[in-house]
Amino acid sequence: MRLCLAVLVLVAGTTPAAAQWLDRPWPGIPRTTDGKPNLTAPAPRGPDGRPDLTGVWNGATPDPVLDAANAQPWVNDLVRQRGQDYHRGRPSFQCRPSGLESDEFGGWKRILQTPTTLVILDVTSPIA
Amino acid sequence: MRLFLAALALIVGTMPAAAQWLDRPWPGIPRTADGKPNLAAPALRGPDGKPDLTGVWNAGQTLGRPEPSDLQPWVLELARKHQQEYHRSRPYYQCRPSGPEAERYGGWKRILQTPAVIAILNDDLTYRVIHMDGRQLEAEPASSWTGYSVGRWEGDTLVVESNGYNEKVWTSRYGVSHTDALRVIERYRRTNVGQLQVEVSYVDPGAYVKPWGFTATMRLAADTEMLEAVCERSSEHWGSLSDAAGAAVTVPRDVLARYVGVYKGIYGGRERTYEVSLSGSDLVATIVGPAIEGGLGAAGLEDGTPRPLVPISQTVFEGLGLGYQFEVGEKGPATAVIVIHISGPYRYARQK
Numbered sequence: 001m002r003l004c005l006a007v008l009v010l011v012a013g014t015t016p017a018a019a020q021w022l023d024r025p026w027p028g029i030p031r032t033t034d035g036k037p038n039l040t041a042p043a044p045r046g047p048d049g050r051p052d053l054t055g056v057w058n059g060a061t062p063d064p065v066l067d068a069a070n071a072q073p074w075v076n077d078l079v080r081q082r083g084q085d086y087h088r089g090r091p092s093f094q095c096r097p098s099g100l101e102s103d104e105f106g107g108w109k110r111i112l113q114t115p116t117t118l119v120i121l122d123v124t125s126p127i128a
Numbered sequence: 129m130r131l132f133l134a135a136l137a138l139i140v141g142t143m144p145a146a147a148q149w150l151d152r153p154w155p156g157i158p159r160t161a162d163g164k165p166n167l168a169a170p171a172l173r174g175p176d177g178k179p180d181l182t183g184v185w186n187a188g189q190t191l192g193r194p195e196p197s198d199l200q201p202w203v204l205e206l207a208r209k210h211q212q213e214y215h216r217s218r219p220y221y222q223c224r225p226s227g228p229e230a231e232r233y234g235g236w237k238r239i240l241q242t243p244a245v246i247a248i249l250n251d252d253l254t255y256r257v258i259h260m261d262g263r264q265l266e267a268e269p270a271s272s273w274t275g276y277s278v279g280r281w282e283g284d285t286l287v288v289e290s291n292g293y294n295e296k297v298w299t300s301r302y303g304v305s306h307t308d309a310l311r312v313i314e315r316y317r318r319t320n321v322g323q324l325q326v327e328v329s330y331v332d333p334g335a336y337v338k339p340w341g342f343t344a345t346m347r348l349a350a351d352t353e354m355l356e357a358v359c360e361r362s363s364e365h366w367g368s369l370s371d372a373a374g375a376a377v378t379v380p381r382d383v384l385a386r387y388v389g390v391y392k393g394i395y396g397g398r399e400r401t402y403e404v405s406l407s408g409s410d411l412v413a414t415i416v417g418p419a420i421e422g423g424l425g426a427a428g429l430e431d432g433t434p435r436p437l438v439p440i441s442q443t444v445f446e447g448l449g450l451g452y453q454f455e456v457g458e459k460g461p462a463t464a465v466i467v468i469h470i471s472g473p474y475r476y477a478r479q480k
Contacts, residue, residue, distance in 0.1 A: 027244060027261055047175075054242060095223055097253055097358060110257065112240050112247055114182060116155060119240055119247060121255055 026055075046113065054113045061106030098122075150353045154183075157350060158321060165350035167322025171284075174241065178281050179318040182241045184354045185346035192230020192300035192330075193424055194340040203305055203335045210303025211429060214448045219297055223359035225254040225273035227297030228290065228312045233328065233344045236354045246279060246286075251357040258288050265289050265311075273297060275312065286316040299330050302424040307334035322348045379439040384411050387454045387462045393476035395469070402465060402476055404437075411437040413447060413465075 030041035046052040068076050082089045091098055098104040110121040158169040174180040196204055210217050219226055226232035238249040246258040258277040269276035269292030276292040290312040299306055310332040318324045329341035384406060391402045401416040417431025425433050429448070437445035437452055445452040451468030464477045 024263065094360075096360060097356075110245075110247075112242055112245060114240055114242060117182075117240060119238075119249065121247065121249075121257070 029055075046115075048115065052113055053111045053118065055111060057109045057111060059106050059109075062102050064102045151351055152353070153351050157183075157348075165321065165348070167320065167348060167350065169321045171318040171320055176243070179284050179286070180241055181239045181246065181286065181316060181318055181324060183239060184349045184352065185237045185239060185324055186349045187234045187237075187344050187346040190230055190232075190234040190342060190344045192304070192328075192340075192342055193302060194300065194304060194330075194336065196424055198337050198340045199304065200335050200337060206305050207300075207303040207424060210298070210305075211448070214303070214429065215450065217303070218301065219273075220359070224296065225252075227273050227293050228275060228310075228328075228330070229298050229300060230328065230342055231301045233326065233342075236349070236357075237346065238354050249354075251354050253356055253358055265291055271295075271308075284317065286314075288312075288314040288316065290314070300424075302429065304424075305335060306330070306332050309334055322350070324348070375440065376438050377441060379411075379442055381406070381409055383442060384409075386456060386460065387411060387465070389461055390416075390479045391465050391476035392479050393467075393474055395467075395474050400474075400476070401479075402467070404465065405434075407434065407436075411439070411445060413437055413452060 025035075026037070029044065030038040032038045044052045044054075066079065071079075087093050091101070092104070104122070108123045112119045112121070153163075154165075157172065158166040160166045172180045172182075199207065215221050220229070220232070232250070236251040240247045240249070242260075244259070244261045246260055248256045248258070254274065256274045256277060258279040260279050262280075263278055265278050266276050271294040272292055273294060273296070275290040277288050277290040279286055279288040281287070291310065293306065293310055293312075295305070295308075297306075298304055299310070299312075310330065313329045313331060315327045316324060317326075324346040325343065326346065327341065327343045329339050330336060331339045387404050388406055388411075389404055391404065393400055393402075403414045403416050405412055405414070412434040414434045415431045419432025429435075435447040437447045439445050440451075443454045443456060445454075451466075453466040453468065454462040455464040455466065456462045462478060464475055467474045467476060
């Protein structure tokens with residue numbers, strides 16, 4: 001039990017803080033007359049005319065449901081097995097990158113867009 | 129014993145691959161007549177006329193080795209302690225971000241430069257964000273692994289000032305700590321297409337008697353990609369030298385004498401020679417090489433400095449968290465020593 005609790009505490013340090021620690025006006029985004037960001041204005045575009053995704057974004061955690069009928073039997077077996085070993089087996093609980101795990105599309109991201117590369121920086125690790 | 133060996137093998141997965149997997153011509157870089165990147169051409173510049181640091185860069189080994197006299201006594205004492213627990217306490221071996229550690233300026237980086245932000249991505253999937261929107265350094269930023277960075281241009285030199293590092297990060301692989309007041313000042317200069325130089329200075333009067341630092345040269349890794357090198361196995365559960373000493377067994381001197389000798393093998397693609405000797409009643413191993421004068425490497429972190437080997441059994445020893453297993457027959461001297469390193473076991477055959 002003590003070992004189990006110790007392991008759980010270890011993982012707690014990897015959880016990002018919920019609050020942002022700095023409020024600072026960003027340059028280059030449209031604003032309303034009272035100076036607030038105009039979030040309903042048309043999307044900014046880059047020099048090439050394409051939408052510019054650059055910015056800090058935050059979204060709710062998706063809650064996808066895997067349709068068991070749509071998965072191969074071995075996948076369903078593995079899902080059940082991983083459910084039994086959840087806090088040890090899930091990559092993010094091992095301080096490892098989550099890759100394309102659907103739940104990780106939620107939360108804080110910073111996107112940087114350049115003509116040749118777009119980078120998505122996670123609060124834990126980037127996906128380039 | 130098996131646990132000890134298993135623990136030593138745990139972080140095998142942390143070693144980055146040596147090869148790049150993709151060759152693809154980059155757009156937008158000058159090329160010679162034969163189509164190769166012209167790395168000697170003048171540095172590229174962005175729309176604002178400033179040098180554009182964007183690209184994939186690779187630097188050789190960097191070494192942050194302040195003089196012991198540069199450090200406040202408590203920092204020097206803590207560095208010695210960290211060295212004793214080197215493979216357990218260094219953030220990198222714990223799969224944690226290395227923050228401003230000097231040695232992590234080496235290796236692969238991707239830099240992305242945009243008007244408001246410059247991002248430096250490391251191959252271990254950590255990253256830094258440098259704010260370029262004219263803001264000042266925060267007086268009391270939130271404590272973090274990678275710090276808070278603001279940059280500005282002084283002519284063609286990008287000057288980055290950073291603070292806000294947590295107390296867990298080191299500034300050098302030698303276990304050098306810092307206070308909350310640490311400021312890291314970097315000066316980046318792209319001298320041509322193929323070369324980016326950075327001068328790094330650590331300023332922290334509460335920890336360092338005077339600022340210290342180093343200079344690193346990064347080479348453009350044109351027409352290729354940066355691979356990820358994710359730390360997958362933490363050294364959290366490794367033993368330390370002090371742990372090993374607590375679990376040490378007594379090995380008779382005549383047995384230890386069988387291990388004395390010179391052993392040769394290959395590590396990191398290069399020949400490496402270990403000299404094993406007796407120091408009093410203790411066994412010590414030294415990687416043969418030019419010693420660097422000064423005290424910070426004295427615990428055996430580099431060539432030419434002896435590392436004490438603590439006996440875990442009659443044939444297995446621990447030194448700075450690495451394992452040393454001697455191959456012996458019924459009689460006579462050992463025929464080889466297996467050094468169980470971060471990246472796996474390496475066999476060194478006895479030469480004499």
